[in-house]
Amino acid sequence: MPELPEVEVVRRGLERHVAGRTIKSAEVLHPRAVRRHAPGPDDFAARLPGRAVGVPRRRGKYLWLPLTGPESDPGEALLAHLGMSGQLLVGDPGRAAERHLRVRIEFDDGGYDLRFVDQRTFGHLMLTGLVPDPFAPAAATGSVPEPIAHIAADPLEDAFDDEAFYRALRRRRTGIKRALLDQSLISGVGNIYADEALWRARLHWARPTETLTRAEVRRLLEAAREVMTAALAVGGTSFDSLYVNVNGESGYFDRSLEVYGRRDEPCRRCGSPIRRDAFMNRSSYSCPRCQPRPRRARY
DNA sequence: CTGAGAACCTGCCGGC
DNA sequence: TGCCGGCAGGTTCTCA
Numbered sequence: 001m002p003e004l005p006e007v008e009v010v011r012r013g014l015e016r017h018v019a020g021r022t023i024k025s026a027e028v029l030h031p032r033a034v035r036r037h038a039p040g041p042d043d044f045a046a047r048l049p050g051r052a053v054g055v056p057r058r059r060g061k062y063l064w065l066p067l068t069g070p071e072s073d074p075g076e077a078l079l080a081h082l083g084m085s086g087q088l089l090v091g092d093p094g095r096a097a098e099r100h101l102r103v104r105i106e107f108d109d110g111g112y113d114l115r116f117v118d119q120r121t122f123g124h125l126m127l128t129g130l131v132p133d134p135f136a137p138a139a140a141t142g143s144v145p146e147p148i149a150h151i152a153a154d155p156l157e158d159a160f161d162d163e164a165f166y167r168a169l170r171r172r173r174t175g176i177k178r179a180l181l182d183q184s185l186i187s188g189v190g191n192i193y194a195d196e197a198l199w200r201a202r203l204h205w206a207r208p209t210e211t212l213t214r215a216e217v218r219r220l221l222e223a224a225r226e227v228m229t230a231a232l233a234v235g236g237t238s239f240d241s242l243y244v245n246v247n248g249e250s251g252y253f254d255r256s257l258e259v260y261g262r263r264d265e266p267c268r269r270c271g272s273p274i275r276r277d278a279f280m281n282r283s284s285y286s287c288p289r290c291q292p293r294p295r296r297a298r299y
Numbered sequence: 300c301t302g303a304g305a306a307c308c309t310g311c312c313g314g315c
Numbered sequence: 316t317g318c319c320g321g322c323a324g325g326t327t328c329t330c331a
Contacts (some may be wrong), residue, residue, distance in 0.1 A: 003324060032308085061325075084325055085309080100309085120308045122325060174302065183326080190324055240311095245322070262322090281304080283322085299303080306328080312321090 002082045004154055004188030006061060006227050006236035006243050006251065010088050011063045013246030014056040017090045017112055018065065022052045024108040033102035033116060039127035044127055048078070048105065060154045060187025066130075066147050075130035079145045080116070086123025089115045090246045100170070119242070135159045154188035155224050166217040169209040175214065175298035177205035177284060178222070189224060192237060192260045195285050199222040199259045205277070205284045206297035230256065259285040 002010070019035040026048035028034055037044045041250040054066035057077075064077040070093070080088065084249055090100070093106055093113040103125055116125055126147070133142035135153040144151075153159040154168055168185055169176070179185055180194040189197070200223035203216060212220075235251030239261070244250050254261075260269055263276040266288040277284045279299060 006324080042312065081326080082324095083308090084323070118308095119310070120323090120325095172301085178302085181325090192324055237324075239324085280326090301331105303331085304329090307326090309323100311323090314320090315318090 002061065002086075002243055003190035003193050003228075004013060004156065004239070005193075005231035005253070007058055007061050007063055007082065007188075007238045008156075008232055009220070009245045010082070010250065011056045011058045011074050013090065014063070014065065014088065015116075017115055018107075019054050019055050019109045019245060020053065021109060021111070022069070023048045023050065023105055025049055025106045028102070029066045029097075029103045029104065030102040030121065030286045032121045033118060033123070034125055036124050037128075044125070047127055051076075053078075059144060059148065059157070060151050060183055061190070062145070062148050062151060062187075063182065067127075073126070075143060077145050079126050079128050079147065081123055083118065083120065083122030083124065084116040085120040085242050085278055087242070087244055087248075088246055089117060089244075090250060091115070091248075133159065137163075151183050152185055152187045155186060155221055156188070156228065160186070162218070162221055165221070166212070166214055171216060171299070172209040175206045176203060176209055178280065178299070179222075180224075181280070186224075191282055191284075192257070193224060193227055193231070194247055195260045196258060199285075199291060200227060200286060202295050204289050204291045204297075205279065205286060206299055208296055208298045210292055211294075211296075259287065261285065 026045045026104050028045050031041045034041050034044045051067040051069035062081050064079040066074045090112040098117045100117050100119045102118050105114040128145045131146045133144045136142040136159050146240040180189050201220040231253040234253050237251040237253040239254050261273050262274045264273045270289045270291040275288050
């Protein structure tokens, strides 16, 4: 799926094209796209017309459009997760329907519409209330959609607490990559950027979390921030047309990847052939020399 | 409670 | 050409 940088690219596009507009209509073309909206597709579509869209927000890989308008009291939001293949696209309302168009939203100004297109249907949209942000520093006033209150802050947010992350890792009994992908510990990091950050920090994916030092965790977080910030700067990573901004354009970061997808190609630091391991039903890429397997490995 | 694996989908690619 | 296994950037659920 789109990881943090790709989702942020989409958020920025929505901020530019959708913020401040009022919804005229919503249409659900595939009920699975709103399966997590408990009251069902009809309720989803019926409650959107008349709502005004605020400034889109994001935490990790989730993004949401705050809604104001007739029905909305303290706060509701249109929450979106792109899953593995979801896209949020804006464009001329008259254009042809995409093959995997799931939800269409039109606005009362008659301008660009908003479409949720999702080939594999792992992504979803839902309408939900907002609750106080459990990860915000005390006395802060942020709010987040209720269904994602368990999603940790991401490393590019002010609310992310490096020291708390280190302590949580020391308490865990698992491998560092599994922990990096655990969105309740740190959000926004997926399979690509986990591998890239571990390579930069010279840590093996199976390193037991309870053996990590403060310095190593600091290095890892710095690496994760660097790689995701760099990816964001060039529009994110995409190997194919599945990962695009709201205008359907791909990013260029795939050209900057150091290990992901580079099996048997030389490590850019030491020349050793990059290895690929199967793990968690997915691939992990690492350099056998820069990231030696720990004596005690955890999966 | 924690950790590990399966399930949920569609499409593409390489090998036979 | 067609079929089949393997693989794809994620999350949630279930079971131990």
